[in-house]
Amino acid sequence: MTNTPNLKDLGNQFYTKGDYDKAIELYKQGIQEILDSNKTNEESNNQLSLITSNLSISYYQIKRYQESLETALKSIEYNPKSAKPYLRAGDAYIALSNFKDAKEKYLLCIKNINTNDETAKNLLTQASNSLQNAKMKQFYQPILEGSPSLYNRVEIKYLDGIREKALFAKVPIEKGEIIFSDLPFIHQLSVDSFKLHHNDICSHCIKFIDTAPIKCDNSIGCKYQYCSENCKSDSFIYHSQSCMNNSDSLVSSNHPISKYRAMVENVPTSTQLLLVESLISKISYLLKTKQAKNCNLALGTITHLKRGPLMAQQSSFNGKNLEDLQKQYQPLLSLLEEAYGLKLKEHLDDQLLKNEFKKLFSVDFYDNLLGMINFNSTSTVIKSGKKIQIEVPVVTNNKTTGKGKKSNNNQPKTTTKIIENSCWGVGLFPIFSCMNHSCIPNVEISNEIVDGVTSVRMVVKAKKNIPAGSEILHSYCDETLSNKERKDILFSQYGFKCTCNKCSK
Numbered sequence: 001m002t003n004t005p006n007l008k009d010l011g012n013q014f015y016t017k018g019d020y021d022k023a024i025e026l027y028k029q030g031i032q033e034i035l036d037s038n039k040t041n042e043e044s045n046n047q048l049s050l051i052t053s054n055l056s057i058s059y060y061q062i063k064r065y066q067e068s069l070e071t072a073l074k075s076i077e078y079n080p081k082s083a084k085p086y087l088r089a090g091d092a093y094i095a096l097s098n099f100k101d102a103k104e105k106y107l108l109c110i111k112n113i114n115t116n117d118e119t120a121k122n123l124l125t126q127a128s129n130s131l132q133n134a135k136m137k138q139f140y141q142p143i144l145e146g147s148p149s150l151y152n153r154v155e156i157k158y159l160d161g162i163r164e165k166a167l168f169a170k171v172p173i174e175k176g177e178i179i180f181s182d183l184p185f186i187h188q189l190s191v192d193s194f195k196l197h198h199n200d201i202c203s204h205c206i207k208f209i210d211t212a213p214i215k216c217d218n219s220i221g222c223k224y225q226y227c228s229e230n231c232k233s234d235s236f237i238y239h240s241q242s243c244m245n246n247s248d249s250l251v252s253s254n255h256p257i258s259k260y261r262a263m264v265e266n267v268p269t270s271t272q273l274l275l276v277e278s279l280i281s282k283i284s285y286l287l288k289t290k291q292a293k294n295c296n297l298a299l300g301t302i303t304h305l306k307r308g309p310l311m312a313q314q315s316s317f318n319g320k321n322l323e324d325l326q327k328q329y330q331p332l333l334s335l336l337e338e339a340y341g342l343k344l345k346e347h348l349d350d351q352l353l354k355n356e357f358k359k360l361f362s363v364d365f366y367d368n369l370l371g372m373i374n375f376n377s378t379s380t381v382i383k384s385g386k387k388i389q390i391e392v393p394v395v396t397n398n399k400t401t402g403k404g405k406k407s408n409n410n411q412p413k414t415t416t417k418i419i420e421n422s423c424w425g426v427g428l429f430p431i432f433s434c435m436n437h438s439c440i441p442n443v444e445i446s447n448e449i450v451d452g453v454t455s456v457r458m459v460v461k462a463k464k465n466i467p468a469g470s471e472i473l474h475s476y477c478d479e480t481l482s483n484k485e486r487k488d489i490l491f492s493q494y495g496f497k498c499t500c501n502k503c504s505k
């Protein structure tokens with residue numbers, strides 16, 4: 001027994017050097033010595049718990065996850081009041097894709113941490129981040145597994161309280177490779193594009209239509225039209241809820257969409273509001289038609305998106321803005337409360353989750369929701385493949401001249417320009433929105449083009465070779481802009497200060 005601390009310390013030395021096999025050998029000898037001494041008092045149990053916990057992390061390092069789990073559970077048995085072995089067990093469960101048990105172990109770890117102890121702070125941060133990681137993986141893993149090419153190439157990990165989740169390459173990826181593509185969870189044509197193009201665009205897939213459009217027959221006077229019967233039926237999820245004069249009983253005055261409409265009546269329509277309307281429509285439809293699995297997926301997708309106050313950090317923010325905002329989002333809030341209220345009884349049985357639930361619907365919820373939409377929506381530009389002629393102002397050295405006017409020297413004030421006919425929209429993409437920003441990105445993004453037709457599907461392509469284990473990063477803005485311009489855009493639109501290598505130089 002007297003030798004035990006030495007064997008453990010010696011094992012620790014090999015562990016620090018990265019010689020995990022040797023560390024394992026020494027930890028095992030140390031455990032055997034204690035067992036051979038036949039002492040079963042508190043001190044020997046604590047010793048056994050410590051050394052078994054170290055053995056667990058050593059197995060973990062060499063990817064022997066089942067042994068790592070078994071030794072962590074043994075360590076807990078020796079000393080159920082300690083905290084670290086629960087963290088080890090949680091990590092092993094994560095590696096074995098058992099996220100439910102991982103969450104349980106992380107919660108017990110947090111519970112056992114003595115918060116008065118300064119040295120425990122790191123452990124607490126680690127366990128809290130790991131708990132978030134388990135929750136996040138539990139949600140995303142089935143989505144990734146649904147697409148083998150996605151599952152084999154990328155993984156989503158929770159980093160920390162600031163950057164939260166991030167997308168990583170699981171395997172080496174070569175420059176030029178298409179890593180994955182993602183369809184939006186909800187998408188919406190921008191207000192301006194709808195006004196300009198509703199006659200020549202499919203209201204669902206937002207492609208330009210060459211053939212005779214299929215009109216929406218839900219109600220007379222509706223401007224929605226589709227390129228195919230498929231788009232028409234897929235669109236039903238959103239559109240049946242919000243189609244004007246819809247006689248369908250789904251839309252009553254009590255329906256969240258109707259309430260939403262009434263509340264935003266005096267607020268100018270924005271693309272963001274349209275996106276929220278789609279969100280409400282989709283969730284309402286899934287709830288009404290009792291599609292529990294899809295509804296959980298929908299709710300899960302929005303709760304796992306990055307949130308954060310948007311208005312509160314803008315210089316233009318004042319109380320009035322927040323009031324308007326509250327009016328706009330109240331129906332969505334009610335809908336989510338209703339949906340989660342139903343879930344509450346079944347799933348929110350532990351205190352920590354209950355507290356999180358309360359936070360989700362706190363006063364700051366509205367501002368956070370706006371942040372959620374802003375931080376995660378991606379613009380999508382749909383090209384028609386056809387050229388059009390537009391009139392643009394002539395830019396002189398001094399200023400831009402006004403339309404239709406002649407300058408003093410009789411030069412025309414406007415000129416014609418041939419551009420590709422295009423429209424734009426925004427979408428919330430489940431996997432795509434997990435990607436963080438870098439001003440030196442390793443991927444580039446674009447809309448998928450099939451047979452010359454642009455679609456709302458976003459494609460992520462490697463700009464350079466990406467080693468396995470590296471984070472996959474794209475640029476949220478034009479990376480050729482100046483430092484200050486990039487900084488301003490990233491802060492005003494996405495609410496963060498960029499700390500990538502280029503910005504921190």
Ligand SMILES: C[S@@+](CC[C@H](N)C(=O)[O-])C[C@H]1O[C@@H](n2cnc3c(N)ncnc32)[C@H](O)[C@@H]1O
Pocket residue numbers: 162163164165166304305306308375376432433434435436437438494495496497498499500
């Ligand atoms: C589309 S989300 C990206 C995924 C996000 N990390 C999450 O957990 O959902 C965009 C948000 O991630 C964070 N983010 C992305 N890139 C960042 C960076 N380079 N530095 C700091 N925060 C970043 C910001 O909060 C931003 O609003």
